[in-house]
Amino acid sequence: MKNFSFQNPTRIHFGKGMIARIADEIPKEAKILITYGGGSIKKNGTLLQVKEALKDHASTTEFGGIESNPSYETLMEAVVLAKEENIEYLLAVGGGSVIDGTKFIAAAIPFEGDPWTILSENATVHKAIPAGNVLTLPATGSESNSGSVITRRATNDKLAFLSPEVFPRFTVLDPETTYSLPQSQSANGVVDAFVHVMEQYLTTRENAPIQDRYAEGLLLTLIEQGPIVLKQPDNYETRATIMWAANQALNGLIGLGVPHDWSTHMIGHEITALFGLDHAQTLAVVLPSVMHVMREEKASKLLQYGERIWGIKEGDDQERMDAAIHKTRDFFERMGVKTRLSDYGIEESAIADLVDQLKRHKMTTLGENQNITPEVATQILRHAA
Amino acid sequence: MKNFSFQNPTRIHFGKGMIARIADEIPKEAKILITYGGGSIKKNGTLLQVKEALKDHASTTEFGGIESNPSYETLMEAVVLAKEENIEYLLAVGGGSVIDGTKFIAAAIPFEGDPWTILSENATVHKAIPAGNVLTLPATGSESNSGSVITRRATNDKLAFLSPEVFPRFTVLDPETTYSLPQSQSANGVVDAFVHVMEQYLTTRENAPIQDRYAEGLLLTLIEQGPIVLKQPDNYETRATIMWAANQALNGLIGLGVPHDWSTHMIGHEITALFGLDHAQTLAVVLPSVMHVMREEKASKLLQYGERIWGIKEGDDQERMDAAIHKTRDFFERMGVKTRLSDYGIEESAIADLVDQLKRHKMTTLGENQNITPEVATQILRHAA
Numbered sequence: 001m002k003n004f005s006f007q008n009p010t011r012i013h014f015g016k017g018m019i020a021r022i023a024d025e026i027p028k029e030a031k032i033l034i035t036y037g038g039g040s041i042k043k044n045g046t047l048l049q050v051k052e053a054l055k056d057h058a059s060t061t062e063f064g065g066i067e068s069n070p071s072y073e074t075l076m077e078a079v080v081l082a083k084e085e086n087i088e089y090l091l092a093v094g095g096g097s098v099i100d101g102t103k104f105i106a107a108a109i110p111f112e113g114d115p116w117t118i119l120s121e122n123a124t125v126h127k128a129i130p131a132g133n134v135l136t137l138p139a140t141g142s143e144s145n146s147g148s149v150i151t152r153r154a155t156n157d158k159l160a161f162l163s164p165e166v167f168p169r170f171t172v173l174d175p176e177t178t179y180s181l182p183q184s185q186s187a188n189g190v191v192d193a194f195v196h197v198m199e200q201y202l203t204t205r206e207n208a209p210i211q212d213r214y215a216e217g218l219l220l221t222l223i224e225q226g227p228i229v230l231k232q233p234d235n236y237e238t239r240a241t242i243m244w245a246a247n248q249a250l251n252g253l254i255g256l257g258v259p260h261d262w263s264t265h266m267i268g269h270e271i272t273a274l275f276g277l278d279h280a281q282t283l284a285v286v287l288p289s290v291m292h293v294m295r296e297e298k299a300s301k302l303l304q305y306g307e308r309i310w311g312i313k314e315g316d317d318q319e320r321m322d323a324a325i326h327k328t329r330d331f332f333e334r335m336g337v338k339t340r341l342s343d344y345g346i347e348e349s350a351i352a353d354l355v356d357q358l359k360r361h362k363m364t365t366l367g368e369n370q371n372i373t374p375e376v377a378t379q380i381l382r383h384a385a
Numbered sequence: 386m387k388n389f390s391f392q393n394p395t396r397i398h399f400g401k402g403m404i405a406r407i408a409d410e411i412p413k414e415a416k417i418l419i420t421y422g423g424g425s426i427k428k429n430g431t432l433l434q435v436k437e438a439l440k441d442h443a444s445t446t447e448f449g450g451i452e453s454n455p456s457y458e459t460l461m462e463a464v465v466l467a468k469e470e471n472i473e474y475l476l477a478v479g480g481g482s483v484i485d486g487t488k489f490i491a492a493a494i495p496f497e498g499d500p501w502t503i504l505s506e507n508a509t510v511h512k513a514i515p516a517g518n519v520l521t522l523p524a525t526g527s528e529s530n531s532g533s534v535i536t537r538r539a540t541n542d543k544l545a546f547l548s549p550e551v552f553p554r555f556t557v558l559d560p561e562t563t564y565s566l567p568q569s570q571s572a573n574g575v576v577d578a579f580v581h582v583m584e585q586y587l588t589t590r591e592n593a594p595i596q597d598r599y600a601e602g603l604l605l606t607l608i609e610q611g612p613i614v615l616k617q618p619d620n621y622e623t624r625a626t627i628m629w630a631a632n633q634a635l636n637g638l639i640g641l642g643v644p645h646d647w648s649t650h651m652i653g654h655e656i657t658a659l660f661g662l663d664h665a666q667t668l669a670v671v672l673p674s675v676m677h678v679m680r681e682e683k684a685s686k687l688l689q690y691g692e693r694i695w696g697i698k699e700g701d702d703q704e705r706m707d708a709a710i711h712k713t714r715d716f717f718e719r720m721g722v723k724t725r726l727s728d729y730g731i732e733e734s735a736i737a738d739l740v741d742q743l744k745r746h747k748m749t750t751l752g753e754n755q756n757i758t759p760e761v762a763t764q765i766l767r768h769a770a
Contacts, residue, residue, distance in 0.1 A: 001399070001400070001622065001625045001626065001629065002400070003399060003400025003401065003402070003403060004397075004399050004400065005396065005397065005398045005399070005403075005406070006396070006397045006399070007394070007395070007396035007397065008393070009392070009394045010392070011390065011391070011392035012389075012390065012391045012392065013390045014386070014388060014389050014390070014391070014641070014642065015386070015387070015388025015389065015642075016388065017388070018388060018390075021390070207622045207625075207626070208626075209606045209609070209610070209626055210602060210603065210606050210626060210629050210630055210633060212602075213598075213599070213601075213602025213603070213605060213606060214598070214599050214602050216598075216602070217594075217595060217597075217598025217599055217601070217602055218595065218598070220598060221594045221595050221598060224594070225594070237386065237592045240386045240592075241386070241592070241593075241594055241595060244386065244595050244642075245595055248595060253638075256399070257399065257400075257629075
């Protein structure tokens, strides 16, 4: 196990009816900005529950319209509003996009200089205004971690930042808020959480049996519960389990002391930036190809994954690795998420553009061993055609 | 899954050389009290590393001599010293006993009224002075949780308290500090961590597949690594894995949203109070009997445990449960920890005294269903004879 330092200060309130807990989490006199997305929280009653919980609070303002793959342009409108209104506390109500966007707003409000440099130049975030959230789409783990991914529409840039300053103060995970999700979003969430685990687990071997076991437990659970949620969207236990799995997949724990890959995400971000695919769709396309192309350095873990997750014990190493990759692709397809660029109408001729985007974003040494060069990324994308 | 709220704010520094990190964790001007036990930290160089890290700090005082099963009497001496010296920060260097004891010191210093009531009457701890620790004996998880168990020698009371105020601010887990542990303490630590998992896992079934999988991952890892540490005390990877397993076993995570048992601990505490057995020895004696006597309400999980941990698939339910209990007892014995009261010279005639102690401490409705009455506890202890 490699050395590490770890702290995750976010308080978690999990379960039905727990939205009421935000009443005590946010100071009564704080000027609150409630941020959200396209308005589904109005239809499914979540916003009503939030307002009920805040009925004794002095001041709430709303900012809606944060998109999937939240845009810098939209978020800067919220920053302007928040400064005008002297906002002191942010409450994000939504999925990973709303929460990621709200982290950026929280960091940008007190930022001295051009907030875009937080993303473009990894400028240090020295402070952020406090923020909490009510999660309505389990997928990204953003509700209790310190990461955020933002897109600048004008330039097709999809970039990430990390800062301990933007750890949410609290998160409410009420599985009932997820009953009304469209099936495609439920499926995307499962795939997203699955790939978050894989980015931290399916790497060049490091001795870390506890992290391995927990990662495997999350994968097994997602494989078991994912298909159930498609058939029984109102199954509380399944919704609760998936919500908790997605949280644990990216709260920092399984990635402690081990190498991380994240090449699937970085390549996937460019597919979203150029072609607008859902984040999870890009992951379902790229991961099986990364597994295929990078199989030699991942061999030891890929064989362990095949055996412990899919029960693959027959055949030589190459056959077992092929079987494990096939099972992974098949799982995504069973979740209704297609796994080939061609499924989304993207032709092989577009691969050069995607690789150019990677170069432009200095993503030229990806993967846990920094050896996914533009040439290797090209191979990966070709295999995903 | 049941509703829960969870926060664990302790910052963890894990790995060789990480003791140096305490330099930045404790304010330079703070008056620090370093607490420890019998002096093994002087022999193995840990105290020297601590002092090196604190060489630019203004003021350090030492308080040694905190015993295994830390005593109220000793700890109150530290409280008097800390008040005389206007101590502002506590640094525990040692195992669970030193850390538990230091939590009590931290709570007792600012406590208004008789500090014993924190234990005897669950008096609320409204504040505590800040504390961090350097762990040298992985076992209890106390280094990053909010619990503490204290013994009053004068009256043979061994009692626990819990308070978010005593969460350590930070913990350093350097596996190299554990190389010099006597084999019996290494073995005890593995058994202690194993039983911590079982108290939160082997209960009446609640739907919580992720908590189950992580608990099982910890058990499998302890079973795999425990015997190795006895043969290879200087194996860094094994020491690191056991240190992390013991931490994760009782940092709150695996117990979220599920019933807890803890009857093995409560009964075990009385055996230590009356007969002075090591904590882990009492757990190794009591757990197999709890599994045997409470098998009907634990049946579903006990069968799952047998299959997933020990690969037991043959036989009817009762046979498989018997086999799982046998395997558990056998593991403790292989770790060199005896599992019968008679192994420690405790006769059946002592059982009445142990049950009287439980009654005196109002421990008359133990277990996840509060149905381990004194009569059932008697059965459990008889089966452990």
